[in-house]
Amino acid sequence: MSEHAIEVHQITKRYGAIQALNDVSFSVRRGEIFALLGPNGAGKTTTLSIIEGIRRADSGSVQVLGMDMATHARQIKRRIGVQLQTTSLLPDLPVIEQVWLFGRLYGIAMNHTHALALLDLFGLREQAHRLPEHLSGGQRQRLALAIALVNDPEILFLDEPTSGLDPQSRRTLWDTIRRLRDEGRTIVLTTHYMEEAAMLAHRVGIIDAGKLLALGTPGELIRQLNRPTAITLPDIFPVEALATLPAIVAINREGGRAVLYTQDEPRSYQALMQLAHERGLLLNDVRIQPPTLEDVFLHLTGHTLTNEVMPTAALS
Numbered sequence: 592m593s594e595h596a597i598e599v600h601q602i603t604k605r606y607g608a609i610q611a612l613n614d615v616s617f618s619v620r621r622g623e624i625f626a627l628l629g630p631n632g633a634g635k636t637t638t639l640s641i642i643e644g645i646r647r648a649d650s651g652s653v654q655v656l657g658m659d660m661a662t663h664a665r666q667i668k669r670r671i672g673v674q675l676q677t678t679s680l681l682p683d684l685p686v687i688e689q690v691w692l693f694g695r696l697y698g699i700a701m702n703h704t705h706a707l708a709l710l711d712l713f714g715l716r717e718q719a720h721r722l723p724e725h726l727s728g729g730q731r732q733r734l735a736l737a738i739a740l741v742n743d744p745e746i747l748f749l750d751e752p753t754s755g756l757d758p759q760s761r762r763t764l765w766d767t768i769r770r771l772r773d774e775g776r777t778i779v780l781t782t783h784y785m786e787e788a789a790m791l792a793h794r795v796g797i798i799d800a801g802k803l804l805a806l807g808t809p810g811e812l813i814r815q816l817n818r819p820t821a822i823t824l825p826d827i828f829p830v831e832a833l834a835t836l837p838a839i840v841a842i843n844r845e846g847g848r849a850v851l852y853t854q855d856e857p858r859s860y861q862a863l864m865q866l867a868h869e870r871g872l873l874l875n876d877v878r879i880q881p882p883t884l885e886d887v888f889l890h891l892t893g894h895t896l897t898n899e900v901m902p903t904a905a906l907s
């Protein structure tokens with residue numbers, strides 16, 4: 592059995608004059624959470640829908656679970672789950688009936704107990720007889736996930752699963768996604784939240800303007816950037832003393848703060864603490880800022896990922 596759940600080879604896609612995808616290739620390993628990270632219009636949804644067999648690429652090929660999408664779409668579709676956009680929920684159907692309906696589309700006759708058990712997994716038992724419009728945003732997203740699982744899929748596709756959610760709902764959904772992957776499923780998601788890719792995904796593909804620009808674990812992508820970490824502290828040491836600290840590549844002093852740029856944060860930090868100890872100075876309010884995926888994105892594209900900043904409460 593191939594270690595890859597998905598292999599995408601050189602896919603391209605045009606919509607009239609718009610080159611939505613340009614020679615995109617990557618693979619997704621079995622059992623990983625893979626995130627396609629990019630801004631609006633980058634080509635994330637197009638990529639996902641081609642892998643799901645909803646759209647066709649103009650050229651290139653896609654293998655899913657060892658089968659070619661061009662020849663085995665039916666077999667593949669039985670083994671994957673696609674999270675609907677919540678706007679695609681049927682407005683007049685109570686929650687539990689939505690689950691039954693999608694089960695029937697897969698030829699699965701779910702009984703009441705089975706459907707309730709699925710809703711239970713997503714904390715939706717009490718909402719079973721409500722209409723979608725009476726659910727919160729987070730509950731609607733969880734219902735869409737529950738529906739994507741009716742056929743017990745091996746691969747789950749989630750298009751911007753936490754878009755528009757508040758920080759608490761977003762964290763809850765991250766936990767749910769991790770649990771689904773712990774059950775052995777492969778998860779492919781798209782996001783334009785840098786923190787979401789960094790915290791949730793094993794590997795990330797960075798996509799912009801239809802091109803896949805980089806691929807790797809968040810740690811690898813950040814390390815390849817080879818940028819120093821910034822250590823900000825009160826400006827209480829002479830610059831000559833700071834310059835003797837190991838691995839420091841630059842020092843800035845401004846507005847009562849000193850910023851040390853280091854290639855080896857643990858070594859520099861330890862030596863800094865030692866320096867404070869030797870001089871009998873108390874060192875508090877020290878901030879450490881390693882480079883982030885946002886820096887990687889900026890470096891690759893020359894522009895920022897998104898104007899929409901995730902509230903920091905989501906990270907606390």
Ligand SMILES: Nc1ncnc2c1ncn2[C@@H]1O[C@H](COP(=O)(O)OP(=O)(O)OP(=O)(O)O)[C@@H](O)[C@H]1O
Pocket residue numbers: 606609610611629630631632633634635636637638
């Ligand atoms: N059906 C379509 N017809 C014409 N252009 C399209 C169509 N679907 C997408 N596009 C264009 O193709 C490009 C890629 O769109 P796509 O939806 O794949 O990006 P995305 O990264 O998923 O963005 P978003 O997060 O906004 O959905 C965009 O320029 C978009 O406007």
